[in-house]
Amino acid sequence: MSNSGKMTMNMLDGQCIRVFTDEHGQISLEDKTEGVLYHNVEVILLFPLTKRRSYIQFSTQDEDEIGILRNMKRLDEESKAALTAELEKNYFIPSISKIHAIDTKLGADAWHVETKKGDRTFEVTGKRRNIRFYPDGLVVIKDIDGNRYEIQDISALDATSRKILEREL
Amino acid sequence: MSDDADIEMRQQLPDDVIEVLSRERSDVALDDITMVQESDLTLDGFFGSCWLLVNGKRLFVVEPERGAVVRDLLLEDLAAIRIRHLYGNGVVEVSVQDHVMDILRFSRSHSDDVNRTVERLSKEHSIHSDVVLASGEDMEINRCMRCGKAIPGNMRVCPACIDKKQTLGRLFHYIKPYKRLAIIALILSALGTVFQLMPQLLTKILVDEVIIEQQADLLVWVVLGLIVAFALSSVFNGSRGYLTAKLGQSVLFDLRTHLYDHLQRLSITFFDKRQTGAIMSRVIGDVNRLQNFLAQGLQDVIVQFFMVLVIVVMLFATNVRLAVIALLPIPVVLVITVYFNKAIRKVWHRVHRRAAELNAILGDTLPGIRVVKAFGRETNEVDKFRHKQREFYDAVMRAASMNHTFYPAVGFLIAFGIMAIWGIGGREVIVGLQNPDMVTITLGDLMLFTGLLWQLYGPIQRLSQLSGMIQESATSAERIFEILDNQPERPDSEHPVQLNNIRGEIRFQNVSFEYDRGERVLDNINLHIKPGEMVGFVGASGSGKTTLINLLSRFYPVTEGAIHIDGVNLDDIEIQSLRDQMAVVLQEPFLFHATIAENIAYGNAKAKRQDIIWAAKMANAHEFIADFPDGYDMVLGERGTGLSGGQKQRLSIARAILRNPPILIMDEATSAVDTVTESLIQAAIDNLVQNRTTLAIAHRLSTLRNADRIVVMDEGRIVEVGSHQELLAKEDGAFSRLVEMQADIAKQTDIAEHAVLGGGSDEQ
Numbered sequence: 001m002s003n004s005g006k007m008t009m010n011m012l013d014g015q016c017i018r019v020f021t022d023e024h025g026q027i028s029l030e031d032k033t034e035g036v037l038y039h040n041v042e043v044i045l046l047f048p049l050t051k052r053r054s055y056i057q058f059s060t061q062d063e064d065e066i067g068i069l070r071n072m073k074r075l076d077e078e079s080k081a082a083l084t085a086e087l088e089k090n091y092f093i094p095s096i097s098k099i100h101a102i103d104t105k106l107g108a109d110a111w112h113v114e115t116k117k118g119d120r121t122f123e124v125t126g127k128r129r130n131i132r133f134y135p136d137g138l139v140v141i142k143d144i145d146g147n148r149y150e151i152q153d154i155s156a157l158d159a160t161s162r163k164i165l166e167r168e169l
Numbered sequence: 170m171s172d173d174a175d176i177e178m179r180q181q182l183p184d185d186v187i188e189v190l191s192r193e194r195s196d197v198a199l200d201d202i203t204m205v206q207e208s209d210l211t212l213d214g215f216f217g218s219c220w221l222l223v224n225g226k227r228l229f230v231v232e233p234e235r236g237a238v239v240r241d242l243l244l245e246d247l248a249a250i251r252i253r254h255l256y257g258n259g260v261v262e263v264s265v266q267d268h269v270m271d272i273l274r275f276s277r278s279h280s281d282d283v284n285r286t287v288e289r290l291s292k293e294h295s296i297h298s299d300v301v302l303a304s305g306e307d308m309e310i311n312r313c314m315r316c317g318k319a320i321p322g323n324m325r326v327c328p329a330c331i332d333k334k335q336t337l338g339r340l341f342h343y344i345k346p347y348k349r350l351a352i353i354a355l356i357l358s359a360l361g362t363v364f365q366l367m368p369q370l371l372t373k374i375l376v377d378e379v380i381i382e383q384q385a386d387l388l389v390w391v392v393l394g395l396i397v398a399f400a401l402s403s404v405f406n407g408s409r410g411y412l413t414a415k416l417g418q419s420v421l422f423d424l425r426t427h428l429y430d431h432l433q434r435l436s437i438t439f440f441d442k443r444q445t446g447a448i449m450s451r452v453i454g455d456v457n458r459l460q461n462f463l464a465q466g467l468q469d470v471i472v473q474f475f476m477v478l479v480i481v482v483m484l485f486a487t488n489v490r491l492a493v494i495a496l497l498p499i500p501v502v503l504v505i506t507v508y509f510n511k512a513i514r515k516v517w518h519r520v521h522r523r524a525a526e527l528n529a530i531l532g533d534t535l536p537g538i539r540v541v542k543a544f545g546r547e548t549n550e551v552d553k554f555r556h557k558q559r560e561f562y563d564a565v566m567r568a569a570s571m572n573h574t575f576y577p578a579v580g581f582l583i584a585f586g587i588m589a590i591w592g593i594g595g596r597e598v599i600v601g602l603q604n605p606d607m608v609t610i611t612l613g614d615l616m617l618f619t620g621l622l623w624q625l626y627g628p629i630q631r632l633s634q635l636s637g638m639i640q641e642s643a644t645s646a647e648r649i650f651e652i653l654d655n656q657p658e659r660p661d662s663e664h665p666v667q668l669n670n671i672r673g674e675i676r677f678q679n680v681s682f683e684y685d686r687g688e689r690v691l692d693n694i695n696l697h698i699k700p701g702e703m704v705g706f707v708g709a710s711g712s713g714k715t716t717l718i719n720l721l722s723r724f725y726p727v728t729e730g731a732i733h734i735d736g737v738n739l740d741d742i743e744i745q746s747l748r749d750q751m752a753v754v755l756q757e758p759f760l761f762h763a764t765i766a767e768n769i770a771y772g773n774a775k776a777k778r779q780d781i782i783w784a785a786k787m788a789n790a791h792e793f794i795a796d797f798p799d800g801y802d803m804v805l806g807e808r809g810t811g812l813s814g815g816q817k818q819r820l821s822i823a824r825a826i827l828r829n830p831p832i833l834i835m836d837e838a839t840s841a842v843d844t845v846t847e848s849l850i851q852a853a854i855d856n857l858v859q860n861r862t863t864l865a866i867a868h869r870l871s872t873l874r875n876a877d878r879i880v881v882m883d884e885g886r887i888v889e890v891g892s893h894q895e896l897l898a899k900e901d902g903a904f905s906r907l908v909e910m911q912a913d914i915a916k917q918t919d920i921a922e923h924a925v926l927g928g929g930s931d932e933q
Contacts, residue, residue, distance in 0.1 A: 023267075023268070024264075024267055024269055025269040025270055026269050045256075048256060088214060089214070089258075089271075089274075091255070091256040091257060092214060092255065092258035092276070093257050094257075104515070115216065117215045117216050119216060127522065128522050128525065145276065145277040145278040145280065146257075146277040146280075147257050147258070147276045147277045147278060148257040167515070168515075169519070
């Protein structure tokens with residue numbers, strides 16, 4: 001059994017790797033120093049809510065860890081674009097920009113919101129469990145289907161939205 | 170799929186999708202479409218509508234808002250189709266000529282139906298399919314299967330789909346045995362109400378007849394009447410209160426007993442799927458809520474209803490015109506009360522949430538106070554607490570300010586009605602007094618009116634809270650009935666075989682098992698265990714060891730194959746007699762809140778004291794029991810608190826020894842104890858396994874030194890069988906590898922333990 005990934009921390013240097021979509025349309029990673037090519041890798045955010053573009057772990061499909069990239073700064077532009085696209089797909093957390101209304105019906109709250117990905121209505125039950133507050137005003141809401149929505153900074157919301165939200169909390 | 174279903178399916182296609190398809194692909198006939206799947210995300214990850222359509226040959230993806238067919242593929246080109254459930258959304262991917270391509274993106278709201286569609290697509294067109302779950306994501310369904318509406322957490326019952334009439338009707342089924350009681354209580358509340366209002370009527374007589382008409386001789390009768398009215402209303406109301414309480418409690422008694430009785434008979438599967446806490450909350454919480462309704466709410470409703478009815482009738486009987494004026498504010502009061510109740514409920518919910526958060530802080534930090542102190546976090550904890558405390562304070566004060574605004578305001582509104590009566594009625598009384606021909610209303614009538622109006626206010630308030638209360642009780646009732654509607658444990662076959670004094674031969678024949686459809690946990694297990702043999706089962710967690718044991722206990726039915734005990738098929742054996750032949754020593758010994766002796770004798774009511782002591786001795790438990798001041802009479806806390814882990818395990822072994830069954834099942838009896846305790850337990854086990862068929866699951870391979878045979882399992886299959894020696898001799902065998910690994914870990918833990926703790930003892 002290989003323990004290399006589990007016991008050590010392999011930080012990847014952005015300059016030494018290349019992220020790209022291979023000829024099969026699968027996200028792939030090249031370790032330029034070692035000269036190794038990993039096809040169809042898993043891209044995992046270690047802090048999916050509080051750090052969207054940092055601490056990115058690459059694993060093989062067998063869940064063997066390849067390494068962790070702290071941030072995208074030193075990546076070349078093409079890699080950056082490929083990685084960003086993959087993360088956009090893997091982690092869908094539309095950001096709420098405006099709350100139109102929240103009505104409660106039969107124990108579930110229907111949120112009518114405007115997100116950066118379009119308008120949406122979703123239902124939330126169990127506020128204490130499914131509305132989470134993070135530092136810097138970040139709020140993450142999980143609806144009954146397991147979809148996530150975020151409010152990036154509660155204090156940056158418009159007054160009406162904030163009032164509606166505060167009434168609920 | 171039938172043609173009708175096809176047509177119906179095509180009908181759900183919105184016009185814009187049809188329009189785009191017929192414009193962009195005029196060669197495709199709408200009638201050939203056999204499969205449609207809606208999605209709420211476009212391929213580039215925006216909310217919007219997107220449709221997957223399949224006819225016999227091709228697959229289309231249409232984004233109507235873009236007015237485009239974004240994918241058009243030949244089904245025969247699809248080598249594989251895969252659903253990836255990602256974070257907050259999912260993707261359907263297909264492989265076309267070695268190239269992977271997204272064809273549909275969907276939010277998790279569509280996870281279920283996309284799964285179904287892809288499954289169907291893969292089946293009907295034989296395309297290899299695959300579902301990938303993002304790690305740690307559950308596919309819990311929180312929507313009502315019937316109406317698709319959200320089901321509030323911990324409810325599990327869709328409040329919208331409850332047939333309130335039917336549910337409450339079912340509740341009345343429990344009242345039926347107490348029909349007489351219910352009717353008497355009803356009559357008493359009617360009488361009580363009438364007599365409660367009697368003093369108002371007598372006041373009218375007092376004013377009109379005695380004072381104004383100066384009929385002094387009537388005074389005695391009025392006073393007597395008053396006394397009688399008070400006395401009777403006290404008697405009626407008192408006995409009504411007692412009888413309704415009795416009624417409510419009797420119904421609850423039956424319901425609770427029925428529920429508990431039913432719970433004991435439900436199969437393990439039922440408990441697997443639910444948290445114990447959730448079940449307990451139903452038995453306690455929901456029954457309590459029903460209790461509030463049956464014992465308090467129901468009688469309240471009836472009494473208040475009579476009250477309103479009688480008062481309104483009396484008002485109209487006295488003077489129709491004034492009655493109409495006086496009642497004018499009531500609809501307004503009703504409407505604002507309903508709104509207020511809705512708003513205040515929200516605020517009270519907030520108060521409860523804040524209180525729960527406060528409690529959570531206490532529950533977290535007090536048991537962990539060592540950690541708090543060790544990390545020097547006391548000040549931070551106090552700050553955190555103060556902050557939460559402030560939020561709680563704000564929430565409570567919000568409720569208080571709402572309450573103390575609303576009730577005086579409503580009082581003021583009601584007072585309007587009364588002012589109007591005083592104004593209009595008062596003028597008419599004066600006119601009537603000055604001019605006896607023009608009497609429309611007497612002074613007594615006026616006083617009766619105002620008195621009755623003040624009395625109307627309370628019942629109206631109570632009744633306006635009714636809908637919320639009925640809603641809540643109906644939900645509680647439904648949750649209780651949901652449990653009652655679960656089928657009890659698999660019933661015995663029609664002519665069950667009684668097992669008595671069996672030899673303990675067990676045979677697994679081609680046994681396979683799936684908890685959920687398609688998820689094979691055991692795959693074609695064949696194993697013959699001889700009477701008296703001890704067989705150890707090893708393997709990684711999830712390899713199927715425990716499932717195998719659960720099947721033998723008949724907690725679940727086998728999916729394929731059969732299990733025979735002494736040549737009898739397990740399914741044909743009477744379940745009680747089957748379990749009489751077995752004893753179980755579990756990984757987490759389950760002890761009850763009872764004395765040590767009772768715990769050892771659990772499941773063995775006839776055991777003599779001497780037998781109990783013998784069993785404890787054989788289990789190496791006697792010594793520590795004797796050391797307790799209360800000895801065998803020591804009462805254990807819930808789940809055996811007050812004992813160390815090793816002590817609990819030995820009690821559990823003693824329990825099995827006393828039961829003396831031909832078949833013994835052990836699930837890792839020695840884990841997480843120190844070496845001394847382990848050897849004590851090992852010795853106890855050696856005593857226990859003698860002369861009986863033993864199936865032992867162990868993570869510590871040393872436990873199995875004495876096993877006759879060891880079965881190594883991996884992913885639901887048996888990979889190796891043999892004695893300890895035989896298996897060790899196999900170089901690179903699965904067992905050898907396990908032993909090697911454990912030795913490694915043991916070495917490391919030993920080093921760590923010595924470095925940090927210098928070893929520790931589990932004994933108290």
